[in-house]
Amino acid sequence: MLLRALVESPELRLRVLTGEDGLDRPVGGVFTTDLLDPSRYLSGGEIVLTGLMWHRAPADSAAFVSALGGAGVAALAAGDAALGSVPPDLVEACRAHRLPLLEVPVDVSFAAITERVMRSLLPAGPGPAVARLRRLASEQAGAPPAGVGPSGAMAAVLAVADAEYGVTGWVVSATGRLVAGVPPAPGAALRSALVRASLGARRFPATVTVDGAPFSVYPVPGPPGATGADGPSSHRLACWFVGLAGDFAMWDDERRAVAAELATLVAERRASHEDSRWAARRSADLLMHQVLGWRAGRAGGAEREIAAALRRCRLAAGSPLVAVAVAVPPHAEDRAGGDSPEADLPGAGRPGAAPPGTVEPDAAQESARAVLEEMLPDALVGVCGGTAVALVSGAGDAWRQFQDAVGVLARVPGLDLPFGASVLAGAGEDAADRAGGAGGIAAGRAGAGGEDAAAWPGDAGTSSAVGRASRAVAEARQARRLAELLGGGVRMVDSTQFGSWELLLAMVPGEGRRVFRAALLDPLVAYDRDHGTELVATLEAFLACSGSWSKAAEAMFIHVNSLRYRMRRVEELTGRDPRSLADQAAFLLALRMAD
16 A cells, blocks of 8 residues: 555544655555664564654654664654654654654554554455454444453454354463453463464464464564564563464465454454553552652651552552562663662653653563563552562462463573562461462462561551552562572562572572582592592581581481591581581582582
């Protein structure tokens, strides 16, 4: 189609800001991005849609437009939702590069533009099967009852495709949650396989074989601001995926067209739902910043307002709390604001771009938010600095949901996701009665938090609810920072590990652990190997008995004089005195360090 036809579409109401002389350019595709430099994902001829999340300063416009011009795109369409209007510096940059720039009204979704372009690219119109699918889907799911989310509408669309064309499928999130589908529901193994195929695919549709049966996967873009399915693979965590039974490469043209249309219909329903959630997400960001910035003893009504807002989010005073934090590592061009304390200060964001006291989330942060929204659907999820944080009542069930989702993501190669968690008991419970346990680095540790609500400063009435929420969020963020130090992969630290030597050792680089262990234990290992002795085992027993000569000798079934002889040999070989508390600590750490 020509760009002019898109501009003249009455339902889109696109306004040309510059580049009127380029409206007769052909449009060969569409790409949605909020990366500062998306050129590596562009092949030329596309219309690029952007929510302007990359815009931090006027110089960014020149860099962004230069990247688009170098890739040979047909035009740029910018939305107003983030900044309120298209910045003048972007207009000037497009004018300098002779790139047509279109303004997208705030009430027009990018999904509508994408649909218009993609329909124009069908070789001979939509075809009777596709047209009938859309008509039937519109009749059955076009106007869902008030309050119904996208899942019900998607299920109706999937049911039509299954009944009319035998195209059986499901919608699955990147965390393995079943969003919608036709019965029977896919098992955990199939959902996990679909997630692995979706997050690792170089292009779509992708195929995966599970128990000898093939399945095809199509992407469903995530919330506005998060990079779409054609963007960086880490940001696919914000997407959902349509999994269809069968291999698309073996289908005829009509079946492929039906599958593609089905994916488009599902994407439209999610896009409509996501557009409506923009204000709610910004309110969640503001509330999370207020919770994080709360300090005991502050006077005034703000505290009561925060407590009331928490109650509206189903965070009842005195209930068990789970807080989970995660940051999707940004690509260089995303330039996330980071997780520094300054990022949380009032006024840190762009004027008018976000509620007071917050910073407008970028693509990586919106992806992190989407991950937590999928893991804990009932949670309050906000972005604080460079980290997304979820806060939810009911520690037991919420914790199991979270662990299941972490298990799915942990099986996806190449993911870099550091999670932090805090679990606080309900008011009046002690540590032994907590609902659910927090998981350690390998998951499965019991308990989290520390004192009851009454032991937290300011815990009286309103302050109890706000203080406990603030504590849980702060602990989860700190645990996330520690998890980030542990290296790559999907890993998690909970607040119970803050004082553990296991966590301390886990953060020591592998080479450092090997050198430390070798310096203290290699001489003993070599001596045992050459002489058939048990110096290492004797040292372990001595330390396990807290340096008691009689108890260690009894545990080793040797005379105490033999034990003293062995310990002297340990001292001679290592230069460390096993009777010294400092050297005992060094030996104990060396013994606990795995190769």
